Amino acid sequence: MADHPVDEKLPALKMATTGLQHVAAMYAGVVAPPLIVGAAIGLDATDLTFLTGACLFTAGLATFLQTLGIWKIGARLPFVNGVTFAGVAPMTAIVASTEDKSDALPIIFGAVIVAGLLGFLAAPVFCKAIRFFPPVVTGTVITLIGISLLPVAFGWAQGPDPTAHDYGSATSLGLAAITLLIVLLLRRFTTGFVKQIAVLLGLVIGTLIAIPFGATDFGPVTDAAVIGFPTPFHFGAPQFQLAAIISMCVVMVVSMTESTADMLALGEIVERPADERTIAAGLRADTLGSAVSPLFNGFMCSAFAQNIGLVAMTKIRSRYVVAAGGGFLVLMGLCPMAASLIAVVPRPVLGGAGVVLFGSVAASGIQTLVRAALDKDNNVLIVAVSLAVGIIPITAPEFYHAFPETARIVLDSGISTGCVAAVLLNLVFNHLGRGDRDAHDVTHPMEAGEELTNAPKAPAAP
Numbered sequence: 001m002a003d004h005p006v007d008e009k010l011p012a013l014k015m016a017t018t019g020l021q022h023v024a025a026m027y028a029g030v031v032a033p034p035l036i037v038g039a040a041i042g043l044d045a046t047d048l049t050f051l052t053g054a055c056l057f058t059a060g061l062a063t064f065l066q067t068l069g070i071w072k073i074g075a076r077l078p079f080v081n082g083v084t085f086a087g088v089a090p091m092t093a094i095v096a097s098t099e100d101k102s103d104a105l106p107i108i109f110g111a112v113i114v115a116g117l118l119g120f121l122a123a124p125v126f127c128k129a130i131r132f133f134p135p136v137v138t139g140t141v142i143t144l145i146g147i148s149l150l151p152v153a154f155g156w157a158q159g160p161d162p163t164a165h166d167y168g169s170a171t172s173l174g175l176a177a178i179t180l181l182i183v184l185l186l187r188r189f190t191t192g193f194v195k196q197i198a199v200l201l202g203l204v205i206g207t208l209i210a211i212p213f214g215a216t217d218f219g220p221v222t223d224a225a226v227i228g229f230p231t232p233f234h235f236g237a238p239q240f241q242l243a244a245i246i247s248m249c250v251v252m253v254v255s256m257t258e259s260t261a262d263m264l265a266l267g268e269i270v271e272r273p274a275d276e277r278t279i280a281a282g283l284r285a286d287t288l289g290s291a292v293s294p295l296f297n298g299f300m301c302s303a304f305a306q307n308i309g310l311v312a313m314t315k316i317r318s319r320y321v322v323a324a325g326g327g328f329l330v331l332m333g334l335c336p337m338a339a340s341l342i343a344v345v346p347r348p349v350l351g352g353a354g355v356v357l358f359g360s361v362a363a364s365g366i367q368t369l370v371r372a373a374l375d376k377d378n379n380v381l382i383v384a385v386s387l388a389v390g391i392i393p394i395t396a397p398e399f400y401h402a403f404p405e406t407a408r409i410v411l412d413s414g415i416s417t418g419c420v421a422a423v424l425l426n427l428v429f430n431h432l433g434r435g436d437r438d439a440h441d442v443t444h445p446m447e448a449g450e451e452l453t454n455a456p457k458a459p460a461a462p
Helices: 012-041 045-067 085-097 101-126 135-158 170-189 192-196 198-213 219-223 242-269 276-296 306-314 319-333 336-344 347-370 377-395 405-411 414-430
Strands: 081-083 301-303
Touching (some): 012 101, 045 219, 085 242, 101 276, 192 198, 198 347, 242 405, 377 414, 405 414
Antiparallel strands (some): 081 301
16 A cells, blocks of 8 residues: 555655755744844844754754654644744743843743643643634734734844944845845746745845945854754753743744644645644644753744645645755754854845745734634624734833733733733633524634624514
8 A cells, every 4th residue: 555645755866855945945934033032132143143053953853753753742744843933022022021131041941841841731632622713813813923023024124233323224224125125026936946935045145235235244154163063051051930931831822723723734735634633743743842942942843834835836745855854954953154144144134034024924814814704793803902902012012011020021922912812802702601602603723614693683573
């Protein structure tokens, strides 16, 4: 009996090239979070390179865990795992609330370890509770992730140092605009592999264009070693603070929700539907990968949705191809010189590409909301209030200034507050009570909702 395409082992050359394609599709997404958090802390180029390499290394380990699997861990589907965007805003909030910035990463790592372990234990239960996370919730949260990160891209576009005299100069904004234009042109006029790596090519071309303007610094590459290893606890032993742990636990819930939706979608694409057991195993891989990641100075890991599109486009469904991509991620993490290449990219160039990258996350959330039955008043209210609550920290950063610092770690994260609001409102409007709706009207995570029976009943015929 022939193997299912998911379990097919391709020739070595095809395995390597298609694996690299998966890495190219998600590389920018993996290195963006350490860049954002590292910049917020004020890490120098050497430490920023180390943090980036550590995230590449741990993404590779998490990808191995998800694709190859051990025991009841791993969906054994063609998933690439990497640093989740959902954790960026809460992590920067933790950084902002930490007086001694040298303690910021240990506090983040401690919170991620606890959240990962709790998520691992909760995986068998969470896969049963997914009915409480329909598209109206997941779509709202994913949209908020993109919206929350867009200001980061705008900040990058202006330059690396807000106190510099040329911050926000025409040159910086011009480089950002040119990079954005290059990415758009590549996405519009190319196909296949080139189109898939348009963001990466945009970063390379934008960096080359920035050289004559003196905006490119090759120092990090020349100073980096060819071979290295992400030494455990390089930034200090993990520290455990309750508010930070709560914040990252909220992120873990968001991440598990996204991963579940991704597994359901990918299962349909590869014609191996993800049942409850598969989802539980996949969530164990995500959460265990997240718990182990901080040991090597990495952040919370989650499945990367953009690679699902790549599987659908190429029709290559082998999980071993993605495992090969995980191998390349590990090798890149063990080569500081390769990891340092991203440090060469000028911030304005990153900003231009970031507009596409972060905007695409928001657009993905909107696509999910399309399945959320927004013609129903209840769901419109859930989205409206949750988005409003989640946008507060972006539009009014000092809104919660009177609250204790520990509470602000959660409140200043629009993703965290928006997620909590969406889940609670969905419970209130779509689950609690049977007054004017039935249990079968609850929207399925991957399907549009049924008609809610909110309309007044017609009077009985005489």
